[in-house]
Amino acid sequence: MKFKLPFNKKQTHNVEEKTNVDAKMITPSMVGFIQQVKDATHNPFDLIIKSIPPNLTIIYIDNLVKDQALNEHIISNLQNKHYETPETIKDALSVPEVNISGQLEKTIESIIHGSVLMHLDGYPQAVIANITTRESRSLAAPENESQVIGAQVGFNESLSTNISLIRRYIASSDLCNEKFTIGKRTNTSVALLYMNGIANDQMINSLRQRITSLELDALIDSAVLSEMIDDNSLSVFPQMLLTERPDRFCDGLLNGKLGLIVDGSSMAIICPQSFVEFFQSQEDQNLRWHIATFARLLRFTAILLSVFLTPIYVGALTFHYEVIPQAFLVPLSESRALVPFPPVFEALLLEFIIELLREAGARLPTKIGQTIGIVGGIVIGTAAVQAGITSNILLIFVALSALASFTTPSYMMGNVIRLIRFPIIILAGFWGFYGIMLAFCFILIHLLRQSSMGAPYLSPFYPPRLKDMRNSIIRMPIPFTAKRPTLTRPKNEEKFNPQPIKPEKS
Known part of the structure; x- marks a missing residue:
């Protein structure tokens, strides 16, 4: 399903309705303005209204503004003074960001985002001072993309903090930052970042159009945004990379990619992204090329083992005994002597148990989860072999496949690798190696049809680009x-x- 611009009659109606709301102005009366703010915000208990004699009213939402800035730069400057116009109030404030607006919707939106409203009785405008405070956790090392050599800091949930981390890496005026607001009810801020003079204008306009055409009630996390603006949101393969590493994000921007940061999410989006790049780690750039090449080859080998090792076992035992070495037939037959189930059911049962342990370990607290994963795997595996439910050889293959799937640097792609293993095992149980080849061809054709922001998903192998192939797998x-x-x-x-x-000659 390719990306299409949503347009319908309801959209036109929403635009007209929004235009009417924009036309609603602030009433000059102090009592009327207070009532307008209460009605628009449904009079929450944390709405603070203060009157400063003789004719000034201050309105803000508690816990969204900086108390020190409110007392030192606003209230202390406005007390015991007479102001004639909103412009004189603006000039008296020592706050960097101060605006004057007569539109009710803009003032309500600003107070929800942490600004202070100041209304002078008799004037149809309000002075808006931005002294927002946002609670966020301190910077820490990335949990899902750890590395030994390189930066040890990751994004957090604060948009301003994440942008400051990026500017620490890229101290250039060519770094462009565009802000969008998505979600009619959440009003989530989204930042689009790219390098001027490097990023492709057509891709920038395409991504900008996809973001502005979204009509959502709420946007909570960047993973939701990436799925909604994908070229094919029905595909199991992600077309945009989610990362919590500022260094990887900046490396993508410097290579001409586009980045998205969602306020409230610790994962940033990088696009376009090819299939091969999901298996590359940022640490590869920090290692010597010999070691980095070995690590990449190890990852790609692990992916092949994770996807095809168990299906090959099922297909060989079900249909193709001739491919098994003769010396291996005796221990294999002894291992399966007490197993009453066919190989396909045996493999699916073990894969299900492995995924169950992984999900339980991920949802439980850290210390308990690690204990459950290790002890549960050993106890259940040993008990299953002794009870004759499964063979010890298949247990080794399934454990090796699960271990190989965890080598993928991208968490989203790692989930995909574990998921597609199940239908391949089923096809191998029905048609043997022919079923495995059928699944491989289907996956390959599907990947050939995919794109990321219009760029080919299997680049640089399709279409073939020899110069880029040199720095893909190697x-x-x-x-x-x-x-x-x-x-x-x-x-x-x-x-x-x-x-x-x-070197200079001395």
């Missing part, structure tokens, strides 16, 4: 990566001068 030395990948169609392809530095 991490090339730094001097050979002077050009940005063609996946993003960057304006400026050169990252640095590839010529090596020649």
